Amino acid sequence: MADKITPKEEDYSEWYNDIVKQAGMAEHSAVKGCMVIKPHGYAIWEKMQAELDRMFKETGHVNAYFPLFVPKSLFEAEEKNAEGFAKECAVVTHYRLKADEAHKGKLMVDPDAKLEEELVVRPTSEAIIWNTYKNWIQSYRDLPLLINQWANVVRWEMRTRLFLRTAEFLWQEGHTAHASAQEALEETRKMLDVYADFAERFLAIPVIKGVKTAHERFAGAEETYCIEAMMQDGKALQAGTSHFLGQNFAKAFNVTFANKEGKQEHVWATSWGVSTRLIGALIMAHSDNKGLVLPPKVAPIQVVIVPVYRDLGQLETITIRVKEIVGALKARGIAVKYDDRDNQRPGWKFAEYELQGVPIRLAIGLRDLENGTAELARRDEQTKENVPIEGIDIRIERLLGEMQEAIYQKALSFRESHIYHAHNWNEFEDMIANRPGFVYAHWDGTTATELEIKEKTKATIRCIPLDGADEPGTCVLTGKPSTRKVLFAKAY
Amino acid sequence: MADKITPKEEDYSEWYNDIVKQAGMAEHSAVKGCMVIKPHGYAIWEKMQAELDRMFKETGHVNAYFPLFVPKSLFEAEEKNAEGFAKECAVVTHYRLKADEAHKGKLMVDPDAKLEEELVVRPTSEAIIWNTYKNWIQSYRDLPLLINQWANVVRWEMRTRLFLRTAEFLWQEGHTAHASAQEALEETRKMLDVYADFAERFLAIPVIKGVKTAHERFAGAEETYCIEAMMQDGKALQAGTSHFLGQNFAKAFNVTFANKEGKQEHVWATSWGVSTRLIGALIMAHSDNKGLVLPPKVAPIQVVIVPVYRDLGQLETITIRVKEIVGALKARGIAVKYDDRDNQRPGWKFAEYELQGVPIRLAIGLRDLENGTAELARRDEQTKENVPIEGIDIRIERLLGEMQEAIYQKALSFRESHIYHAHNWNEFEDMIANRPGFVYAHWDGTTATELEIKEKTKATIRCIPLDGADEPGTCVLTGKPSTRKVLFAKAY
Numbered sequence: 001m002a003d004k005i006t007p008k009e010e011d012y013s014e015w016y017n018d019i020v021k022q023a024g025m026a027e028h029s030a031v032k033g034c035m036v037i038k039p040h041g042y043a044i045w046e047k048m049q050a051e052l053d054r055m056f057k058e059t060g061h062v063n064a065y066f067p068l069f070v071p072k073s074l075f076e077a078e079e080k081n082a083e084g085f086a087k088e089c090a091v092v093t094h095y096r097l098k099a100d101e102a103h104k105g106k107l108m109v110d111p112d113a114k115l116e117e118e119l120v121v122r123p124t125s126e127a128i129i130w131n132t133y134k135n136w137i138q139s140y141r142d143l144p145l146l147i148n149q150w151a152n153v154v155r156w157e158m159r160t161r162l163f164l165r166t167a168e169f170l171w172q173e174g175h176t177a178h179a180s181a182q183e184a185l186e187e188t189r190k191m192l193d194v195y196a197d198f199a200e201r202f203l204a205i206p207v208i209k210g211v212k213t214a215h216e217r218f219a220g221a222e223e224t225y226c227i228e229a230m231m232q233d234g235k236a237l238q239a240g241t242s243h244f245l246g247q248n249f250a251k252a253f254n255v256t257f258a259n260k261e262g263k264q265e266h267v268w269a270t271s272w273g274v275s276t277r278l279i280g281a282l283i284m285a286h287s288d289n290k291g292l293v294l295p296p297k298v299a300p301i302q303v304v305i306v307p308v309y310r311d312l313g314q315l316e317t318i319t320i321r322v323k324e325i326v327g328a329l330k331a332r333g334i335a336v337k338y339d340d341r342d343n344q345r346p347g348w349k350f351a352e353y354e355l356q357g358v359p360i361r362l363a364i365g366l367r368d369l370e371n372g373t374a375e376l377a378r379r380d381e382q383t384k385e386n387v388p389i390e391g392i393d394i395r396i397e398r399l400l401g402e403m404q405e406a407i408y409q410k411a412l413s414f415r416e417s418h419i420y421h422a423h424n425w426n427e428f429e430d431m432i433a434n435r436p437g438f439v440y441a442h443w444d445g446t447t448a449t450e451l452e453i454k455e456k457t458k459a460t461i462r463c464i465p466l467d468g469a470d471e472p473g474t475c476v477l478t479g480k481p482s483t484r485k486v487l488f489a490k491a492y
Numbered sequence: 493m494a495d496k497i498t499p500k501e502e503d504y505s506e507w508y509n510d511i512v513k514q515a516g517m518a519e520h521s522a523v524k525g526c527m528v529i530k531p532h533g534y535a536i537w538e539k540m541q542a543e544l545d546r547m548f549k550e551t552g553h554v555n556a557y558f559p560l561f562v563p564k565s566l567f568e569a570e571e572k573n574a575e576g577f578a579k580e581c582a583v584v585t586h587y588r589l590k591a592d593e594a595h596k597g598k599l600m601v602d603p604d605a606k607l608e609e610e611l612v613v614r615p616t617s618e619a620i621i622w623n624t625y626k627n628w629i630q631s632y633r634d635l636p637l638l639i640n641q642w643a644n645v646v647r648w649e650m651r652t653r654l655f656l657r658t659a660e661f662l663w664q665e666g667h668t669a670h671a672s673a674q675e676a677l678e679e680t681r682k683m684l685d686v687y688a689d690f691a692e693r694f695l696a697i698p699v700i701k702g703v704k705t706a707h708e709r710f711a712g713a714e715e716t717y718c719i720e721a722m723m724q725d726g727k728a729l730q731a732g733t734s735h736f737l738g739q740n741f742a743k744a745f746n747v748t749f750a751n752k753e754g755k756q757e758h759v760w761a762t763s764w765g766v767s768t769r770l771i772g773a774l775i776m777a778h779s780d781n782k783g784l785v786l787p788p789k790v791a792p793i794q795v796v797i798v799p800v801y802r803d804l805g806q807l808e809t810i811t812i813r814v815k816e817i818v819g820a821l822k823a824r825g826i827a828v829k830y831d832d833r834d835n836q837r838p839g840w841k842f843a844e845y846e847l848q849g850v851p852i853r854l855a856i857g858l859r860d861l862e863n864g865t866a867e868l869a870r871r872d873e874q875t876k877e878n879v880p881i882e883g884i885d886i887r888i889e890r891l892l893g894e895m896q897e898a899i900y901q902k903a904l905s906f907r908e909s910h911i912y913h914a915h916n917w918n919e920f921e922d923m924i925a926n927r928p929g930f931v932y933a934h935w936d937g938t939t940a941t942e943l944e945i946k947e948k949t950k951a952t953i954r955c956i957p958l959d960g961a962d963e964p965g966t967c968v969l970t971g972k973p974s975t976r977k978v979l980f981a982k983a984y
Contacts, residue, residue: 027624027627029558029559029620029624030559030563030566030620030623030624031559031561031562031563031611031620034559034560034561035559036556036557036558036559036624037556037557038556039554039555039556039639042554042555042556042557043554043555045557046555062531062534062535063531063534063535063538064528064529064530064531064534065528065529065534065537065662066521066528067521067522067523067526067527067528067660068526068613068644068646068660069523069526069582069660070523071522071523072589072599074522075589075599076597076598076599079597082589082599083591086588086589086590086591086599087588087589087590088587088588089587089588089589090561090584090586090587090611091584091585091586091587091588091589091601092582092583092584092585092613093583093584093585093586093601094582094583094585095580095581095582095583095648096578096579096580096581096583096648097564097567097574097578097579097581097583097612098578098579099575099578105568105571106568107564107567107568107574107578109583109585109610118601119523119582120589121560121584121613128521128522128523131522132519132521132522132528135519141835147531151644152560152643152644154560156587156588168559168560168561170557343633
């Protein structure tokens with residue numbers, strides 16, 4: 001049985017840790033900063049992967065796999081990218097261990113097995129991929145190249161939080177090559193839309209699409225687009241990024257193509273990624289003090305059926321009827337589990353599945369069978385009702401759809417009621433300090449102002465929203481002119 | 493257009509390299525020993541993954557993810573395992589790069605960022621996983637633990653071959669924990685059966701199930717089971733292994749459980765894995781001098797349709813009819829591609845899909861439409877026939893099933909006609925030297941003899957086959973008594 005979960009109103013951060021731990025999502029490992037993704041957490045990641053992979057393929061992308069290691073000389077080729085990631089690189093320097101003569105049974109790094117050139121464990125794969133693309137691209141006929149990779153990456157982090165910030169994480173990284181800037185920009189925006197669609201429709205998390213400021217841009221990008229989500233503590237979480245890389249990597253790795261006129265040009269690039277961080281976002285967007293709340297589409301188990309019985313004879317009778325229900329649900333593509341373990345009581349199971357976020361729980365006893373009903377409990381709203389077993393598969397299919405929408409709407413109205421507009425510095429400071437949420441405010445467009453605001457309030461510019469209209473005004477900090485408001489928030 | 497493929501009769505090794513390269517399967521990367529898995533190769537891996545993952549889940553396993561790095565002190569805890577892998581470990585010693593003051597624009601390893609304890613890039617994950625299981629297992633109620641991981645691993649290799657032997661490769665590794673030796677042994681054998689079933693039914697590669705000799709055992713295992721396949725040059729390829737680990741890792745990491753009587757016991761373990769090496773096996777088992785031959789179940793594209801036309805008006809007419817065919821094939825779950833690119837001629841496309849191993853090619857021109865027929869080319873047997881378009885989806889569905897079986901039977905009869913029995917040393921030496929294939933022979937059971945035979949002939953004991961009956965005899969080398977024959981071959 002799980003321990004008590006710290007209420008989120010009491011300590012949001014502990015609430016998050018408790019859920020990650022008690023719902024069996026992940027834990028810290030013996031390797032500093034690296035996590036173990038436990039089966040329940042990984043099953044959610046698999047659901048995300050399957051849907052994203054489908055969406056990538058539908059938009060013309062294929063998967064491939066590039067090496068884990070990047071030789072230092074390649075890594076440093078694109079200077080801004082290298083500079084941006086150098087401080088958090090795990091570096092392989094040797095390729096062999098040997099017996100440590102001084103300590104029986106111990107091993108030591110073999111000094112004779114030092115690499116001539118150090119290998120960086122990929123923090124991102126632009127360098128190794130563009131060095132490869134060089135040989136794949138000769139002419140405009142080879143373009144566009146639309147490739148995605150599912151992989152692990154390593155960014156050495158001193159302060160880590162499960163899913164949100166870990167030294168190793170899992171992600172996908174798309175890397176595309178194009179014949180023109182316009183086509184690359186279109187790809188960048190298209191993949192941003194794919195991410196937004198995925199977040200909203202699949203994870204039930206509303207997001208704001210925008211572009212990052214120069215300061216917050218991906219190292220090596222010309223422009224970084226992002227989707228920003230609001231967590232239940234009002235903080236922002238960057239849930240996906242899509243970068244227009246211009247010709248930076250093509251120039252660094254000398255990747256050119258012959259255009260239709262036979263002239264050599266540098267190739268245009270994009271890259272885009274989402275990671276296991278999304279699992280953290282999912283938890284923080286929807287869960288409550290009883291545990292995880294999962295939108296049905298991302299739930300590994302959508303319906304759990306728990307038999308309520310006194311003896312094995314009763315169980316047998318119930319099981320016969322339940323198997324029909326299971327069959328009917330599976331036929332509709334619904335992921336259902338029948339938990340007939342007899343070493344745990346129903347009450348224990350109810351709490352366990354509540355904790356794990358299973359959207360719908362059915363409890364069925366002999367009395368229910370006699371009445372032709374089952375008790376249906378809905379995880380998101382914590383409601384229970386007796387429903388007829390006849391046609392229960394149709395009811396559940398419809399209900400799962402309704403719950404998906406309800407969870408999204410709940411997150412959306414939470415966000416809408418936590419978005420503010422600051423008209424001057426006092427208002428801005430007060431909002432950031434005292435009102436959890438996002439604040440729209442005018443900004444003069446300079447990095448100096450951006451940094452000063454961060455220094456004073458801990459709020460950062462999450463993005464310059466794409467759907468905002470131009471609206472002249474003056475910067476909340478400096479009073480200098482501004483053409484439109486940008487989105488500020490404290491962020492994960 | 494692809495270059496010529498070296499005929500396999502001329503140079504088998506070059507034939508393999510040519511196919512890997514020209515069919516767009518993989519290539520060497522800038523990182524010594526590491527490969528880039530190109531889209532076509534990766535698509536085949538995805539098909540394998542999907543099927544294996546389904547089989548693992550059907551047998552009660554769940555997926556999880558453990559760290560890429562293993563702290564040296566954990567790595568060395570199970571001594572035999574550590575000793576077995578120490579010589580091929582990539583080691584992370586630092587966690588930061590910094591600007592190299594002496595060389596503008598270059599980076600260097602920051603000597604101030606040396607790790608207190610070195611991290612081994614996992615060559616296999618028993619150590620990190622058993623160190624984690626320690627906290628997951630308290631009582632017999634926590635057992636069995638049936639977990640699989642899809643991951644990359646690194647084993648530093650000096651002599652590499654694409655797919656067959658590379659420094660980094662992709663694999664799955666199952667790690668299970670049990671309350672008794674018998675249950676763990678049953679799991680070991682069950683997963684061996686899953687692998688054999690997968691190889692034969694899905695990859696159409698017949699395999700021999702057996703147990704490894706002590707010398708060939710996985711480092712840290714009590715017993716290693718394997719499946720061995722024959723390639724078209726008569727050499728053996730180990731296509732999967734399943735290890736009974738006894739209590740070795742439980743003892744090294746002190747993993748105990750309270751049994752039903754409340755007494756503490758060490759846990760019993762298994763591990764099992766297959767890797768991207770299987771792609772190499774697939775190529776070498778079935779392909780021919782025209783390129784890849786793929787069994788339909790593992791083919792990313794099962795049917796390609798190529799229009800044959802003079803002008804765009806003709807193409808339009810053909811396309812209308814083809815779309816109906818595509819719809820009918822998709823409705824039967826068949827992966828079909830319509831290649832209506834107009835920048836390549838039909839002949840070029842025919843050769844390209846032949847090279848890529850697409851099982852069935854349909855060519856459709858205006859004349860065909862008038863006759864209500866299409867030209868159907870079968871990749872494996874290089875045959876062509878005109879078939880009615882009416883009912884073509886049913887015909888193709890049946891044909892794909894027949895081809896799957898035919899490819900398996902072809903590989904099986906090749907293997908059966910290349911298995912020999914040696915009764916004495918002269919016969920043995922002659923067979924190994926002059927007849928490509930497997931040789932059954934008696935062996936006295938000692939590692940000394942095994943090594944001497946390897947030294948003299950380059951043949952190794954692939955396995956002690958499980959389905960062989962006891963049959964007393966004398967060792968081909970030493971003349972000492974032997975209870976049954978074992979399987980010798982040169983191997984990849």
